[in-house]
Amino acid sequence: MEAISHAGTVLGVLAKDGVVLAAEKKVTGKLLDLSASTQGGYGGSGEKIFLLNTNVIGGVAGLTADANSLVNFCRSAAQRHLLTYNEDIPVELLAQRLCDLKQGYTQYGGLRPFGVSILYAGYDPHYEFQLYHSDPSGNYSGWKATCIGANSGTAQSLLKQEYKDDILVKDAIGLVLRTMSKTMDMEFAVLTLDPTTKTPKAKIYRPHEIDALLLSEGLTKKDEDTEMKSS
Amino acid sequence: METSFALTGKGYVIIAADTTAARSIVKMKVDEDKIKALGPHLLMAYSGEPGDTVQFAEYVERNIRLYQIRNTYSLRPSAAASWVRRSLAESLRSRHPYSVNLLLGGYDTASYDPHLYWIDYLGTISEVPFAAHGYGSYFALSLLDRYHNPEATLEEGLETLKRCIDEVTKRLVVSPGKYKVKVVDKDGVREVEI
Numbered sequence: 001m002e003a004i005s006h007a008g009t010v011l012g013v014l015a016k017d018g019v020v021l022a023a024e025k026k027v028t029g030k031l032l033d034l035s036a037s038t039q040g041g042y043g044g045s046g047e048k049i050f051l052l053n054t055n056v057i058g059g060v061a062g063l064t065a066d067a068n069s070l071v072n073f074c075r076s077a078a079q080r081h082l083l084t085y086n087e088d089i090p091v092e093l094l095a096q097r098l099c100d101l102k103q104g105y106t107q108y109g110g111l112r113p114f115g116v117s118i119l120y121a122g123y124d125p126h127y128e129f130q131l132y133h134s135d136p137s138g139n140y141s142g143w144k145a146t147c148i149g150a151n152s153g154t155a156q157s158l159l160k161q162e163y164k165d166d167i168l169v170k171d172a173i174g175l176v177l178r179t180m181s182k183t184m185d186m187e188f189a190v191l192t193l194d195p196t197t198k199t200p201k202a203k204i205y206r207p208h209e210i211d212a213l214l215l216s217e218g219l220t221k222k223d224e225d226t227e228m229k230s231s
Numbered sequence: 232m233e234t235s236f237a238l239t240g241k242g243y244v245i246i247a248a249d250t251t252a253a254r255s256i257v258k259m260k261v262d263e264d265k266i267k268a269l270g271p272h273l274l275m276a277y278s279g280e281p282g283d284t285v286q287f288a289e290y291v292e293r294n295i296r297l298y299q300i301r302n303t304y305s306l307r308p309s310a311a312a313s314w315v316r317r318s319l320a321e322s323l324r325s326r327h328p329y330s331v332n333l334l335l336g337g338y339d340t341a342s343y344d345p346h347l348y349w350i351d352y353l354g355t356i357s358e359v360p361f362a363a364h365g366y367g368s369y370f371a372l373s374l375l376d377r378y379h380n381p382e383a384t385l386e387e388g389l390e391t392l393k394r395c396i397d398e399v400t401k402r403l404v405v406s407p408g409k410y411k412v413k414v415v416d417k418d419g420v421r422e423v424e425i
Contacts, residue, residue, distance in 0.1 A: 085306065086313035093302060125341035126304055 003115040004136070007061040009149040010048060012119040013159065013176050014131040018169035018192035019121035021059045022176045023048035024149070025185045049187040053078035055088040055200040056122035057189045061149040062136070063115040070116055074098055088200070091122030095132040095140045103138025113137070117148040121191050123200040129191070147179075155179050177217050186210065232405045233278040234367030235265065236395050237334040237347050238379055239360050240388040243416035244336030244345045247392055247425075248276040249367075249407030266413045268420045269295045270305040273337040274413050275315075278364050279352055280330040287322075287329045291315055308337030312348040312356060320354030328352070332364045338415050345416070363395075370402055371395040385414065393425055 008024035025047065052058045052074045060067040077097040081089035089097075098118065105113045113136045120132040133148065134140040145163045147155040158179050167175070169192055180186055188205040205213065235248040252260040266276045267288050275291065277284045294314070299305040306314065312335050322329045333350040349355075349362040361375040378391045392412065400406045413422050 084314055084317055085310035087307065087310045090302075125307070 004062045004117045004149060005152075007117075007149045008048060009147060009151060009155060009180070010059040010061045010117075010119050011145075011147045011155060011159075011176055011179060012059065012121055012131045012133075012143065013145040013163070013167070013172040014121075014129055014143065015167045015169045015172040017129070018172070018190055019057075019123075019129050019131055020169060020172045020176045021049060021057055021119060021121045021189045021191075022180050023059050023061075023187040024180065025187060047187070049189045049204055051202055051204065052094065052120070053082075053089060053122075054202065055124060055191075056091055056094055056120055057191050057202050057204065059119040059121070059148075059187075059189075061117045066114045067116045067118075070098060070101070070114060070118065073101060088124065090124040090126055091120055091130045091132065092124075092127070092142075094122070095120050095134055099134050099138040099140045101138075102134065102136060106137055119146065119148060121189070123191060123193065145175075173213070174217055177214065177219055181219060188213065232366045232403075232407070233265075234363070234365040234371075234399060234403075234407055235276040235278055235334055236363045236367065236371050236375075236392060237276065237336050237361065238375060238388060238391060239336070239345045239347045239381060240383040240385060241381070242338070242343075242345060243385055243388065243414055244274065244338065244347050245385075245388050245392055245412060245414050245423075246274050246276045246334055246336050247396070247410045247412040248278065248334075249365075250409045250411050251407045252281065254281065261409060264411055266411060267292055268413070269311065269335075270299060270337075271419050272340055272415055272417075273305065273308060273311055273335070274415045274420055275336075276334040276364075277331055279332050283329045284331050287319075287331045291318065294318075307339050307341055308335065308346040308348070309339070309358075311335065311337065312346075312350065312358075316350055316354055316356040319350065319352065323352070323354055334362050334364060336415055338417055340417070343417070366403055366405070367395070367399040367407075370398045374398055385416075389423065389425060396425070 008026040010023040013020045050058050050071045078089045102114050105111050117135050123129050131143045132140055133146050145159040162175055188210050191202045194201040237246040246266055248265040250263050251258055252263040269275050269292050277288045330352040335348040338345050349357050349359050360381055361379045363371045374395050412425050
């Protein structure tokens with residue numbers, strides 16, 4: 001829990017026609033070599049936002065090493081469901097699978113719980129678009145808009161003020177960017193339905209696409225590490 | 232001999248199966264129900280080795296019920312069919328495989344359309360607009376080719392089914408006497424008289 005309150009903010013907003021997820025990239029220092037991560041990983045995924053299955057994107061906050069192992073577990077669970085039922089795993093079921101694992105580590109002595117909170121943005125035909133949050137204890141809950149990590153309280157109250165029930169993805173993107181406005185260096189992902197095939201389409205933005213998005217929303221990228229440069 | 236039919240229409244699936252339980256050349260029972268309701272919107276007709284059929288059908292029924300209890304909503308027809316197929320395929324590769332042929336029909340409450348799956352004891356699955364198992368299939372499939380209409384109302388669907396049953400009664404040497412007919416649509420599962 002302690003680790004999560006210091007972790008980079010992860011923010012999710014559920015819209016009528018999609019889900020938006022954004023995560024703050026914490027730059028540890030200017031000596032850190034980021035040249036490898038400028039392109040983004042598989043499908044544009046970075047350190048905090050991952051594609052868990054074709055219909056679910058996950059945003060993690062907390063201990064990165066723990067998170068990686070949980071992401072791996074999630075992906076296996078999703079594929080196992082696909083193998084036995086030949087359908088994409090329902091979003092709540094995936095959250096449940098992971099929470100069962102997380103809960104297990106709180107029950108037995110000698111083991112440390114996973115220090116990770118996760119936001120799941122997903123789609124399934126039962127409940128259509130969904131946003132879930134799970135914490136290290138293994139509790140999970142569904143949200144219309146929520147936030148985890150550092151300053152999550154402030155962001156949450158901002159979301160509460162600005163959120164409207166039938167918000168569209170277009171406006172949700174604006175809402176997320178404005179809420180995240182303090183931090184221009186972020187990871188960003190949107191889950192929508194493909195208009196022709198009606199199947200879920202997950203898009204994790206690459207760094208240069210995020211810059212373009214910020215520009216189009218009228219939020220220009222501030223000069224990074226101003227403090228460091230002036231010193 | 233054992234015969235079962237199924238056909239889809241506009242928003243429904245009809246499944247029919249004969250009601251005889253036979254051993255060798257002797258009819259042991261004439262009111263056996265060989266169609267199980269696996270969920271609120273899912274039906275399964277089973278035929279094959281006596282004993283295996285009931286055992287496997289109950290196994291499927293209980294596992295699907297378990298999923299429903301655990302996850303608040305039941306499996307969609309396509310997911311249930313995939314699971315049943317896998318169970319059969321695993322059984323086929325065991326020491327004592329089940330030899331059961333199935334017709335699985337259901338109404339998908341998430342996408343609002345009917346689905347029908349033809350599954351045999353080898354673990355073959357195919358989604359079809361109409362299907363049949365047993366000796367009756369040799370007579371019924373050609374009729375269904377000619378008369379099946381995916382947009383037909385329930386009355387027209389039952390009419391087509393009656394054609395199949397009449398043809399089998401007329402031409403098959405060892406034709407079964409009675410059939411049980413069940414329908415699944417948006418309102419759930421129910422039995423109908425023909």
